[in-house]
Amino acid sequence: MYEQASHSLLNEILNRLKEEISEQDLRHFYTRLGANFYAIHSLFSRLYGKRPDFEEQAQRLVETMARAYIQRAEPLRQIDIEREKDYNWFLHQKWVGMALYCGGFSGSVSNMEEKLAYLQELGVNLVHIMPLMQCPPGKDDGGYAVSDFRRIDPRLGQLADMQALAANMRQRDMLLTLDVVLNHTSDAHDWAQRARAGEKKYQDYYYTYANRNVPDMFEQSMPEVFPETSPGNFTWDPEMKRWVMTVFNSYQWDLNYSNPAVFIEMLDVVLYWANQGADILRLDAVAFLWKKIGSTCQNEREAHLILQLMKDCSQVVAPGTLFIAEAIVAPVEVIKYFGEDAVIAKECEIAYNATLMALLWDAIATKNTKLLTQGITSLPVKLERATWLNYVRCHDDIGLGFDNQDIERAGYDPNTHRKYIIDYFTGQFEDSHARGVPFGHNERTGDARISGSLASLVGLEFAIEKGDDRAIDDAIGQILLLHNILLSFGGIPLLYYGDEIGTLNDYSYREHAERGGDSRWVHRPQINWERAALRSEPGTIEYKLFTALKHMIAVRNEIDAFADFNNRQLIPVRNPHLFAYERYHLQQRGDTVLVVSNFDSKPQSLDLDEAGAWGQTAYGRLVDLHAGQSPDIINNTLVVPPFGFCWLSEMR
Numbered sequence: 029m030y031e032q033a034s035h036s037l038l039n040e041i042l043n044r045l046k047e048e049i050s051e052q053d054l055r056h057f058y059t060r061l062g063a064n065f066y067a068i069h070s071l072f073s074r075l076y077g078k079r080p081d082f083e084e085q086a087q088r089l090v091e092t093m094a095r096a097y098i099q100r101a102e103p104l105r106q107i108d109i110e111r112e113k114d115y116n117w118f119l120h121q122k123w124v125g126m127a128l129y130c131g132g133f134s135g136s137v138s139n140m141e142e143k144l145a146y147l148q149e150l151g152v153n154l155v156h157i158m159p160l161m162q163c164p165p166g167k168d169d170g171g172y173a174v175s176d177f178r179r180i181d182p183r184l185g186q187l188a189d190m191q192a193l194a195a196n197m198r199q200r201d202m203l204l205t206l207d208v209v210l211n212h213t214s215d216a217h218d219w220a221q222r223a224r225a226g227e228k229k230y231q232d233y234y235y236t237y238a239n240r241n242v243p244d245m246f247e248q249s250m251p252e253v254f255p256e257t258s259p260g261n262f263t264w265d266p267e268m269k270r271w272v273m274t275v276f277n278s279y280q281w282d283l284n285y286s287n288p289a290v291f292i293e294m295l296d297v298v299l300y301w302a303n304q305g306a307d308i309l310r311l312d313a314v315a316f317l318w319k320k321i322g323s324t325c326q327n328e329r330e331a332h333l334i335l336q337l338m339k340d341c342s343q344v345v346a347p348g349t350l351f352i353a354e355a356i357v358a359p360v361e362v363i364k365y366f367g368e369d370a371v372i373a374k375e376c377e378i379a380y381n382a383t384l385m386a387l388l389w390d391a392i393a394t395k396n397t398k399l400l401t402q403g404i405t406s407l408p409v410k411l412e413r414a415t416w417l418n419y420v421r422c423h424d425d426i427g428l429g430f431d432n433q434d435i436e437r438a439g440y441d442p443n444t445h446r447k448y449i450i451d452y453f454t455g456q457f458e459d460s461h462a463r464g465v466p467f468g469h470n471e472r473t474g475d476a477r478i479s480g481s482l483a484s485l486v487g488l489e490f491a492i493e494k495g496d497d498r499a500i501d502d503a504i505g506q507i508l509l510l511h512n513i514l515l516s517f518g519g520i521p522l523l524y525y526g527d528e529i530g531t532l533n534d535y536s537y538r539e540h541a542e543r544g545g546d547s548r549w550v551h552r553p554q555i556n557w558e559r560a561a562l563r564s565e566p567g568t569i570e571y572k573l574f575t576a577l578k579h580m581i582a583v584r585n586e587i588d589a590f591a592d593f594n595n596r597q598l599i600p601v602r603n604p605h606l607f608a609y610e611r612y613h614l615q616q617r618g619d620t621v622l623v624v625s626n627f628d629s630k631p632q633s634l635d636l637d638e639a640g641a642w643g644q645t646a647y648g649r650l651v652d653l654h655a656g657q658s659p660d661i662i663n664n665t666l667v668v669p670p671f672g673f674c675w676l677s678e679m680r
């Protein structure tokens with residue numbers, strides 16, 4: 029959009045920049061800047077317009093973008109142009125992701141290259157390597173307490189290894205996802221050190237206070253994220269002699285985004301990693317970016333403005349790079365991280381589907397789909413050109429972030445029901461085989477979350493210990509059942525490393541002084557490659573899981589209706605153990621697929637007349653695309669095996 033004030037400011041800025049960048053070919057940069065500048069200027073002035081240094085900061089913002097564009101390597105610029113043309117590229121069903129800790133998976137960044145073949149064997153072509161940036165050993169929060177945003181943790185490798193890996197992945201048509209920890213730095217970061225040493229400029233990079241007045245005001249409405257290990261939201265720094273806001277661990281200092289210098293620094297970090305060849309950047313803890321007295325300091329309007337501004341600026345320099353929003357918040361809030369009042373995504377193109385994740389765990393515990401169906405019915409439809417990251421496990425704990433009203437609509441009392449789920453997964457009932465470990469128990473609110481590997485949570489650890497083959501099969505069945513949903517629901521499935529071979533809880537963290545209090549380490553494994561080799565030995569658990577997942581991924585790739593164009597229709601069915609939806613192809617109506625999943629340990633049936641047109645087409649004309657054969661249908665009633673599922677389609 030053309031608007032005079034912003035346009036003349038842009039002209040002034042570009043004139044001043046001219047000398048420095050006149051030698052460069054900046055055609056694409058100018059076109060994109062021209063297209064986005066009105067939005068950039070409006071957002072920047074909405075956030076920082078009242079400051080006397082506004083114009084100076086605006087100049088720095090444009091300079092930062094121009095420099096990053098100049099540094100962007102030619103192959104990446106080419107990819108930008110290709111992706112601008114094929115703008116729906118990431119909605120295709122061919123993308124299947126895995127999140128992994130490089131240290132636990134391959135040992136180092138350079139060793140990752142030889143493990144790419146393993147991922148490709150499974151069918152994974154998008155890899156989220158958990159944060160790799162330098163952190164102080166022992167005070168690292170699993171990589172999320174960064175002391176240098178531009179250096180790789182020396183224990184994992186060097187920047188050159190990262191660049192080589194990115195190039196190698198590009199050749200294999202694999203996507204690289206890296207983290208940018210936007211919300212905070214480690215207290216060992218240079219900015220924090222300088223703040224500590226008394227530099228006012230850097231104290232303004234954080235929220236620091238001489239006394240408890242402001243912290244106490246904030247505390248009245250701010251919840252605690254790590255109540256057990258790091259209670260409260262402020263930490264006294266004896267050297268600085270000030271309180272500093274530390275929402276997560278006491279060594280993670282929250283950045284102050286009401287200071288434009290912080291925004292510009294962090295934009296520079298985002299563009300730096302885009303320029304290292306990351307296809308996707310996972311923006312950590314985005315719900316927390318703006319702090320306001322009297323609020324929970326989560327999901328504030330300004331946090332969204334910051335993300336929109338980040339996206340608009342990034343589109344000028346690296347339009348091919350996508351953002352993932354890591355906002356593990358209530359369903360109505362998550363959806364806003366795609367951008368509000370927009371048609372296509374204007375904040376993050378991808379968001380963690382924490383709602384689906386929590387609901388799936390509910391269905392596993394209760395063996396019924398009442399809350400799952402209710403929760404998905406209430407999930408707002410997302411924007412076009414935006415997609416979910418569907419997952420069951422990740423490196424974090426499982427929070428039961430579903431909506432209280434939905435719990436009530438499903439016929440339960442919210443408090444009792446949540447307590448039931450926690451007790452179930454921490455193995456407090458006779459009939460529960462789950463081996464979860466509590467996380468983040470809050471004495472005051474009674475709130476709790478769960479850690480544990482997927483395999484241990486669905487009873488594999490228990491079953492192996494007891495030598496119970498039937499229970500082993502049930503656990504394998506549930507792992508596959510959950511992945512069937514990730515792969516067919518619509519969005520990018522994100523597997524978690526180790527789940528493909530049934531990795532159990534690893535309790536060794538309890539012996540590490542600095543990890544002992546954080547049960548999330550129970551599910552951040554070191555891959556045992558001898559066990560992984562068993563994936564080729566028929567009859568082993570590793571074989572059963574790996575082979576089945578590989579097959580499922582291969583079949584998904586062939587089903588166009590599994591691409592994500594908001595083309596899913598939930599089908600409410602009477603049988604409370606079944607979860608059913610239809611995925612349709614936008615152009616070819618005949619290519620519809622009916623996905624039916626059974627969360628019970630016994631076979632369950634579905635009268636196909638309940639599923640609309642499927643009732644008429646049923647007689648002998650349906651095929652289960654996943655099984656590659658006709659499903660069990662007796663008199664128009666579909667029978668789904670225990671923890672089984674089918675992907676039904678009309679036979680051609």
Ligand code: GLC
Binds near residue numbers: 170209312354424
């Ligand atoms: C994100 C990460 C989590 C980390 C937190 C603080 O939620 O996923 O592991 O503890 O941010 O950085």
